[in-house]
Amino acid sequence: MAGAAVVPHGTNVRAMLERRLIIVTGKGGVGRSAVSAALALRAVHLGKRVLTVAMTDQLGLALHLGRERLEYEAREIRPGLHALAVHRPAALNEYLKVQLGVPKVTRMGPLARAFDALASTAPGIREVVTMGKVLWEVRKGAWDLVIADGPPLGQIGSHLRAPQTVTELVPVGKVREQADWMMDLLADASISGMQLVTLAEELPITETQEALTWLTEHQVISPPEVVANRILPALDATSQQIKEVGPGPAREAALMHKTLHEEQQKWITQLSPDVQLPFLFGLHTPPEVAARLADVWGEE
């Protein structure tokens, strides 16, 4: 199996993409934008009409889609693939207008600022506006699949739980009614799913385990798939062969590969991920990375 690609296993990608919403999250630096973009490309390849949403930081997703930046209005990236970035003031505007039924707002400036002051202070409000935009796109029904490049792992709990937090804070009123349908949509396993991206290293694995425990306790969304990114294939050489090659780069690279692979396997067994994506050697641009990973998703 010299250099065999590590392909996704254990999960039917096609079935995964049958849902209407996939929220992708992971610790900073594990490649969640790359995975979001790759999933989107794969779904488009299967003939779906897809919207990708950058929830908190848009740059990663934009670059993996080959764009400088994304707008709040959904733009077509290529046939079947659209993208937008949640820009909070605009999301707040839409939330007030569409969801709370604020009629014709003439003085949006002061209201938006006042609401922003509130959202920065009262727990859950800021997150409910961001989640609200994503869930609203799902509810509208214009897309077969919405893929959300979510907040980093550290903030995912406060986002997923935002509708509950708001109902605890605001017992009545329109905000409360909105929170109710959001919770239902998120909890529906046939509609919403989640992917936790990780690396086979100590910190990302530990944080992923913590997140899985949190998700089991809170039951806000169906259990996520765990995606282990940048996984090395086993080196197809015996210790004897490595010894025989003599000192020099070939031996060094072999020993490096072998040790890294063993380390990765040690961490991976603690988590048994649903999907493994390969380490990509020497690739330059984010769109290349997304395209390669999308191909790998297709090799099931």
Added chain:
Amino acid sequence: MTSKVLLVTGGGGVGKTTLSAALAVTAARAGVRTLVVTIDPARRLATALGLKNLGSEPSPHKDEPNLWAAMLDASASWKAIAHRHAPADVADRLVDNPFFEAATQHFPASQSYASAEEMANYVEARAWDLVVVDTPPSAGGIEFFSAPAEMRDLVGGRLLRWLTGGAIPGRRALFTLTARPALRIAGAALGSDLLERVAEFLMDMRSMYDGLARRAVQIEQHFRESRTVVVTTADPAPLREAARFYRDLPEMVPDPDAVVFNRVLPVDWHNPKPPSDGPLVENLARWGAEAHRQTEVRKEFAALWKTEIATVPWRPKTPTTLDDLAALITAAEGLPLERLGVVTQ
């Protein structure tokens, strides 16, 4: 004794915490009394540093006489900050308020501010020659330096003014908030009670202003006197963070004293002369391609921002002992250890 400060910054996942620890161990072994302040270290690294509990209290290392370590907890730091800057009764009310936790977690600046204020406390304690600060991941890079100004602004009433529409009213006026046309809708959506609770909370936060504003100025002075290391890898996201030190440069951000590329592969893996064919050559070819990519990225960065670059080799195993950590710095190339205060003449 005056303390020098070494700030280790950079994007998420670049090995900032490990390098902070490695620099601290190197300094301690060179006879420099060193405190390393970490945030969220991996368990094995925390163990290597002799860290057991979260908290701002530095603990001396049992095997390394010149080494101390502390592991910050932003939530506990903020409680201490409230008690430091607000009158006792207001501080008690603040830390019990559920909004306090939300507000101090919401802003990327608040985690940075908490560690910056702890940094200032350590420096002023004058108990160490060198304080190495591993900056919070949420700050990315340059946000760490603008955090004091940002917090001063927030505590000073920016949000409160947004809520009240300009001037800061007396406490009594808060109960007529929903009379503001702009807030009538928000009041209807959320209930006027919530608006009032938020406004009251923001009034309480304001009582920290004088103390915090004074402290922020002192912290900024410490920043100006600090040494800064920017850590990155050859990956696009951390590279963008590193580039911001040169591109966006707000006034209070010092020029980095070193840019460190971490997880660097040997340059002689590029054009390999294959000893024979077979799987090992195939393996070297793909790693050589990765090494080549890394070199190109480093050259490009150095040329674009006219800076020297230091490199730390990629170690397949995470360092788990003080010796491993020290070895990382020994194997590094181009690190200006003297300028960074890690070794002294």
